[in-house]
Amino acid sequence: MKRVFLLGYPITYSLSPAMHNAAFQAMGLDWRYALLSVTAGDLAGAVARLRWAxxxxxxxxxxxxxxxxxxxxxxxxxxxxxxAVNTVLKRDGKLVGENTDVAGFMQALHDAGISPHDARIVLFGAGGAARAVSFGLAEAGVSGIVILNRSPARARQLAAMLQGHFPRLSLAINTSDALKDADIIVNATPVGMWPNVAESPMPPGSVCRRGAIAIDLVYYPGETRFLREAARCGAQTLGGLSMLVYQGALAFALWTGYAPPVQVMFQAARRALGEEGGG
Incomplete structure (x- = not known):
């Protein structure tokens, strides 16, 4: 049996095992996807486990x-x-880091009929997910990105990465009034993820404009407080489930060499989330 793991913390509520194990079964593969809860101090040991045959x-x-x-x-x-790496595979005996978050996020936007070209972006977060999302948006030709993050140093690191690849991109950090003018607002943090469902990245009293688009990479719960707040402002909303499935489907293809059963993965993820038949 081949094994694939999810490395992270906390990951108790991840839908990835249900999604990938359904895909392995549908393809007749003797593979198993499992959670590997890993704190920062355990990361080296967890990566060593990936080297096992x-x-x-x-x-x-x-x-x-x-x-x-x-x-x-x-x-x-x-x-x-x-x-940023969200997928690890073995190639010629080496552990290779790949990023399927960028393509997964952009496919989710495409499915939802969202075109980011020339859009004004506000991005919550400056970690690995934010790096992928912002790169995809910049590559799609957005007019500018405002990064809102608790750590200005982390935000500056993200801005420097983007500036290096997209020197003409307008970038700003922690501009307090950016939300009211944004065309697309993305939460690329875990804020609002179960069990902390009362939390939102939106500062108290802040509003977005009617007609804006709010996207939350959090997929559990399916509708976060952030998305509810945005909807009350008249924004279109998109949860994180479709990005989860699409980045996972691309990872499946990298690991197995087979075309992923995307609809099977969607059905399994929705079932695990309690949304079977929706979205």
């Missing part, structure tokens, strides 16, 4: 998407550009 690779989630790079042998093109 029975392991085909891993997904990587909060808070390790950047830190894991130091323990890998090589990086794919998008992982190198973004400085």
């Amino acid at each position: 029975d392991c085909a690779g891993a997904n990587v989630t909060t808070p390790h998407k950047e830190a894991i790079i130091a323990f890998l042998d090589d990086l794919g093109d998008m992982a190198r550009k973004t400085g």
Whole structure:
């Protein structure tokens, strides 16, 4: 049996095992996807586990998407550009970090009929997920990105990465009134994720404009407080489930070499979330 792991913390409520194990079963593969709860101090040991013969690779989630790079042998093109890894695979005996978050996020936007070209973006977060999302948006031709993050130093690191690849992109950090003018607002933090469902990245009293688009990468719960707040302002909303499935489908293809059963993965994820038949 081949094994694939999810490395992160906390990951108790992840839908990835249900989604990937359904895909492995549908394709007749003797593979198993399991959670590997890993704190920062355990990361080196967890990566060593990936080198065992029975392991085909891993997904990587909060808070390790950047830190894991130091323990890998090589990086794919998008992982190198973004400085973030969400997928690890074995290639010629080496552990290679890839990033399927960028393409997964952009496919989710496409499915929802959202075109980010020339849009004014506000992005909550400056970690690995924010790196992927902002890179995809910049590549799609947004007019500018305002990064809102508790750590200005982390925000500056993200801005520097983007400026290096997109020198004409307008960038700002922690501009307090940016929300009211934004066309697209993205939460790329875990704020609002179960069980902390009462939390929102939106500052108290802040509003977004009617007709804006609010996107939350959090997928559990399916409708977060952030999305409810945005909807009350008249914004279109999009949860994180479709990005989860699309980045996972791309990872599945990298590990197995097979075309992923995307609809099977959607159905399994919705079932695990209690949304079967919706979305």
